[in-house]
Amino acid sequence: MDLNTVTEVRDARERAPWQPGDCWLAGGTFLFSEPQPWIRRLVDLGRTGWQPVTHLPDGALEIAATCTLTQLSRYARTSTAPAAPLVEQCCRAFLASFKIWNLATVGGNLCNALPAGPMISLTAALDGRCLLRSQAGVLRRIPVTAFVTGAGENDLGEGELLRSVTLPARALRRRTAFRQASLSGLGRSGALLIGTLDPSDGTFTLTVTASTARPVRLCFPALPAAAGLRDALAGTVRDDDWFDDVHGLPAWRRHMTFRLAEEVRRELDELRQEPDGRDTRP
Template sequence: MDLNTVVEIRDARRPAPWRPGDAWLGGGTYLFSEPQPHLRRLVDLSRTGWTPVRRQPDGSLEIAATCTIAQLSRFAQALPAEAAPLFEQCCRAFLASFKIWNMATVGGNLCNALPAGPMTSLTSALDGTCLLIAQDGARRRVKVADFVTGAGRKVLAEGELLRSVTLPARALGCRTAFRQASLYGLGRSGVLVIGALDPVDGSLAVTVTAATVRPVRLWFPLPPTAGALRSALGSAVADGEWFDDIHGLPEWRRHMTFRYAEEIRRELGGATR
C-alpha cells in the first residue's frame, strides 16, 4: 500500500533530530499493510549493516532488530543448541508467505507488540533482553517479557530504537516444548505456550503468548505439581488480560492455555501428579 502522507525517507546512518510523524522502517511489512495517516517521514534501517545473528563469546545469541525471519530460520538450522528447534517452530507460527519471511524483521514483530507475535513468543520464552537506544544515545536493557505491556503497547519512548535482542547461553541449552492453537487450519495463533527446562538446575519456565495481551513468563525452581502450575497461571493472568478478538474468545484461550501448560509440564517435567 502506498503511504501518501510520507514525504521523506531518511537513511538511519545519518543522524537527524527526531520529529513528530517519524517512524522507524525495518522490513515494512506492517507499515505498508494499512494506512498510516500520522506518518510524514520514515527512518530507514535497512542500510545499517547490522549482523543479523551472531554468537557472542559468552555463548549468548545477539539477534539484530533488522534480522529477517528467513535469516533467523537459516541460522537456527545450523545452531548447535538444545533449544534450536524452537526457533523454527516460532518462525513457522507466522504462517506467512516467503515474501513476508524475507522482509519481516524480528524487531518489527516485537515492536508491533501483537499478542500473536511469534518473535515475542520465542524471545520471551528464552529469557531474552532488548537493547534500546534513545535519541540522545542513552542505552537501556529491558527483558522481552517486560518490553510488551499490552496489545499493541510497549515500553519504547518517543524516537527510541530497538537495536537487538540477546538470548542467554543458558537458555539456549534448555529442552523446550511448544504448543500452539488456532481456530483455523492456517489461522493466526490464538494460544501459544512454550516450556523451557534448564538442564543445569532443573528449573522450568512456562511462557504464554497469543492468549494474553502481554507475554506471561512463569519460572519454577523445580517442575511444579499440576495444582501449583494451575494456581500460578491463575494468579499471573488477570481476567481482563485474556485477549479477545475474532481469533478466539477469552474463555477458550484460557482453557487451552491451562491444557497446554499441563501437557508441557508432563512432557518436560516427567511428572504425573
C-alpha cells in the same frame, strides 16, 4: 499499500533531528499493510549493515532488530544448541508467505507488540533482553517481558530504537516444549505456550503468549505437579488479562492455555526421564 502521507525517506545512518511524524522502517510488512496517516517521514534501517545473528564471547546470541525471519530460520537449522528447534517452531508460527519471511524482521514483530507475535514468544521464553537506543545515543536494556506492555503497546520512548535482542547462553541450553492453538489451520495464534527446563538445576519456566495481552512467565524451582501448575496459572493470569478479538474469545483462550500448559509440563517431564537426558524428539 501506498503511504500517501509520507513526504520523505531518510537513511538511518544520517544524523538528523527526530521530528513529529517520523517512523523507523525495517521490513515494512506491517507499515505497508494498512493506512498509517500519522507518518510523514520514514527513517530507513535497511542499510545499517547490522549482522543478523551474532554469537557473543560468553555464548549468548544477539539477534539484530533488522534480522529477517528467513535469516533467523537459517540460523536455527544449522545450530546445535538444545533450544534451536524452538527458534524454527516460532518462525513457523508466523504462518506467512515467503515474501513476508524475506522482509519481516524480529524487531518489527516485537515493536508491533501484537499478542500473537511469535518473536515475542521466542525471546520472552529464552530470557531475551532488548537493547534500546535513544536519539541522544543513551542505551538501556530491559527484558522482553517488560518491553511488551500490552496489545500493540511497548516501552519505546519518542524516537527510541530497538537495536537488538540478546538471548543468554544458559537459556539456549534449555530443553523446550512448544504448543500453539488457532481457530483455523492457518489462523493467527490464539494461544502459544513455551515451556523450558534447565538441565543444570531443574528450573522450569512456562511462558504464555497470544492468549494474553502481554507475555506472562511463571517460574518454578522444579517441574511442578499438574495441580501446582494449574493453580499458579489461575493465580497469575487475571480474568481481564485474557485477550479478546476475532481470533478467539477469552474463555476459549483460557481453556486452551490451561490445556496446553499441562501438555507442555508432561512433555518436559517425559524428556527429563530419558535415560541419558538427551532430547530424542525428531
